[in-house]
Amino acid sequence: MKIWLNTLTREARDTLWLLGMLALVLVPHVPRLPWWSSTLAALALGWRAWLAVHDAPLPRRPLLMALLAATMACTWLTFGTVLGREAGTALVVMLTTLKSLELRARRDALVCLYLGFFLVLTQFLYDQGIVTAVLMLGAVWGLLVSLVLGQRPLGHPPLREVGGEAARNMLVGLPVMVLLFVLFPRFGPLWALPSDAQGRIGLSDQISLGDVGSLAASQEVALRVKFQGPPPPMNRMYFRGPVLDHFDGQQWQAQVRPPTRQPDVQVGGTPWTYDMTLEPLQLKVLPLLDGTGEVAPAPGTRLPALTRRGLQWEAPLTGERLRLQARAWPVANEGPLEDHLRLREWVQLPPGRNPRTLAWALALRQQPAWREAPASAVVGEVLRHIRSADFRYTLSPGRPPPGEQHLIDRFWFDQQAGFCEHFASAFVVVLRAMDIPSRVVLGYQGAEFNPIDGQFTVRQSHAHAWAEYWQPGRGWVRVDPTAAVAPERIEQPPQLRPLQGLPGMMGDLDPAFLKRWRHAWEAVDHRWNTWVLQYSNSQQMNLLQQLGMRNPDVGSLLHVLGLALGLLGLGGAAWAGWQAWQARKAPWPRLLSALDRALSARIAPPPGPRPASPLAWARHPALANHEALLTRLHGLDALRYGADAQTPTPGMGHQARLPRKARELLREIEQICRHNRGF
Known part of the structure; x- marks a missing residue:
């Protein structure tokens, strides 16, 4: 590969490097781009690479204008606009690749570079993970290499040398980047914009049979939780989401309730204290540990205004990660504790739906043993029926046929195989048919323990549905009918396997x-x-307080940032002055640099470090017949390394006289270079 690169011209090599960096920036966008955009971008870059290797002429402007018009038309037909995140990204990708097809001059290369830097920024509109950050850091370095190559048009500088210079430039800018990250005022969480319209999967405030089962294959993280002390047992680790009250025969939905109808909550036992990090949600209900009665922001963070409805906590949709501290009680009863008229809404069923299931429930209720039995006893009998019948728990129950009106009948009598929402839905319908108030609850059940940091990871595959029924004196009581047929699902929730998906x-x-x-x-x-x-404004204020400020605000932050940048600037100026002073103390490096400039204007410099030594220039093939230059180059080499350089002359400082002789030879070389253009 290295030998092949050495056979390319300087222009071809630099062009291929720039095209490779643009491809690196574009590759993460491929899954998000329309097929035509990815295809045309790949063809354009490949075509331009072929033209560079074969030194072929570039396409004419009319063809490029036709391709541009086709790109604009395809973008409009695909997205209905040329603005916005998705359409704009697709359009910039195409403009970048089309611009590479007219890459003739340095100005064109700079335009491609700036478009490449812009595409680096667009990556963070979709993902801000550490992998994306590292990948884009490498892309920035590669684009800086192209920028340095553009600033060194003469000769054939090695890529390793130019790459080192680009890396040094990045390191020089690192302190400024860190200062801006830490101290630049944040009026919202860092990079909060990308969470909008992400199409994230997760819980919803309504479900149809099979919706929760569709999350079983998703290993996307929903939340992380760390307990301060012993954690609850796995079969108690229920993370409560939305409560679904209304069933229309096809879907369960959450009823919108006014804030004035707040149910009573009584808690007891020793609470579990935990810290939680919630990934961006697509619903307002926070899936906290069931029984959570107290919620506060994590230290150094802020939470949006929370609304509590019994054991359910809601927050406005912000598209942000939330960090909080909370306490959950093992005994948490949500009222009312006595029979109330509003409990009637939890026994409503759609008319004309699931007649076989309703008939079965009424027949059970009319049996003498269960006619006057309390709700807890009836619930136990229904669970016994689920355990003893031929019900099966499956992750792939399949979708019901189109137009099916009696979904619960089909599951309860015919299919008898389903996911958690099948069991919870049928269970609630049966209880309501027996005039027992009940409802479906969505959330997550179980977690995966990470021994590295002691946190429990809850994924979308832990999504679960269970039921609650009302019992006098206790209020709403949780019951999980899935545990009756598949207790292992509750005791040992699904775990992510590292090689899952391989054949x-x-x-x-x-x-x-x-x-x-x-x-x-x-x-x-x-x-x-x-x-x-999640580095936020509140953490910046905590940092200023640790620095000794009593009541910091945005103005304080700006003052500290300005002071830090000023000190950094003074430090940079002092460093530059010290470097200049060192250069004055060592005259030979200055002389060699001047020699390098004079000769590089006429011929490509010899391989090796820059500036090249006089002896390296003397060995250059282009100077083989120029005796005048060779004599003076050998003279400079003798002044630096010959015998005269080792023997000081009395009277005058040895280091002061040698640069003077060398400057005379340098001036003669510069005059020869100005008057002789034959090499």
Whole structure:
């Protein structure tokens, strides 16, 4: 590969490098781009690379204008606009690749570079993970290499040398970047914009049979929780989401309730205290641990205004990660504790639906043993029926046929196989048919423990549905009918396997070292989310308080930022002055740089470090017949390394006289270069 690169011209090599960096920036966008955009971008970059390698002429402007018009038309037909995040990104991708097809001059290269830097920014409109950050950091370095190459038009500078210079420039800018990150005022969480319109999967405030089951294959993280003390047992780890009250025969939906109708809550037992990080949600209900009675923001963070409705906590949709501290009680009864007229809404069923299930429930209720039995006893009998019948728990129950009107009948009598929402929905319909107030609750059940950082990870695959029924004196009581047919689902929730999705027996492998690697990666990812993506204005104010400020505000932050940048600027100026002073103390580097400038204006510099030594220039093939230059170059080399350089002359300082002789030879070389253009 290296030999092949050395055979290319300077222009071809630099063009291929720029095209490679643009491809690196564009690749993460491919899953989000329309097929035609990805295809045309790949063809344009490949075509331009072929033209660079073969030194072929570039396409004419009419063809480029036709391609541009086609791109605009395709963008409009696909998105209905050329503005917005998705349409704008697709359009910029096409403009960048089309611009590479007219890459003739330095100005064109700069335009492609600036478009490449802009596309780096667009990556963070979709994902702000650590992988994206590292990948884009490499892309920025690659684009800076192209920028440095553009600033050094003469000769054939090695990529390794130019890459080192680009890396040094990035390191020089690192202190300023860190200062701006830490102290620049934040009027909202860092990079909060990308969460809008992300199309995230997760819980909803309404479900149809099969909706929760569709989350079983998703390993996307929903939340992380860390307990301060012993955690609750796995079968008590229910994270309560939206309560679904209304059933129309096809869907369960949450009723909108006015804030004045607040149910009573009585708690008891020793509470569990926990810290939670919630990924951006698509619903207002926060899936907190069931029984949570107190919620506060995590130290150094802020929470939006929370609304409590019994054991359910709601927050406005912000598209942000939320960090909080909370306490949940093992005994938490949500009222009313006595029979109330408003409980009638939890026994409503759609008319004309599921007649077989209603008839079965009425027949059970009319039996002497259950006619006057309390709700808890009837619930126990229905659970016994689920355990003893041929019901099966399955992750792929399939969708009901189109137009099916009696979904519960089909599950309860015919299919008898389903996911958690099938069991919870049928269970609630049966209880309501027996005039027992009941409802469906969505949330998450169980978690995966990460021994690296001691946190429990809850994924979308932990999504679960259970039921609640009302019992006099206790209020709403949780019951999980899925546990009656599949207790292992509650005791040991689904775990992510590192090789899941591979074909055959490979997908069943679960090596311990891969688990440890995954746990370590998730711990690092959580720290990235906490320390970088969630770095907020409140944390900045806490930092200023630690620095001794009593009541810091945005003005204080700006003053500290200005002071820090000023000190950094003074430090940079002092460093530049020290470098200049060192250069004056060492005259040879200055002389060699001047020699390098004079000769590089006529011929490509020799390989090796810059500035090249006089002896390296003397060995240059282009100077083989120029005796005048060779004599003076050998003279400079003798002044620096010859015998005269080792023998000081009395009277005059040796270091003061040698540069003077060398300057004379340098002036003669410069005059020869000005008057001789034959090399």
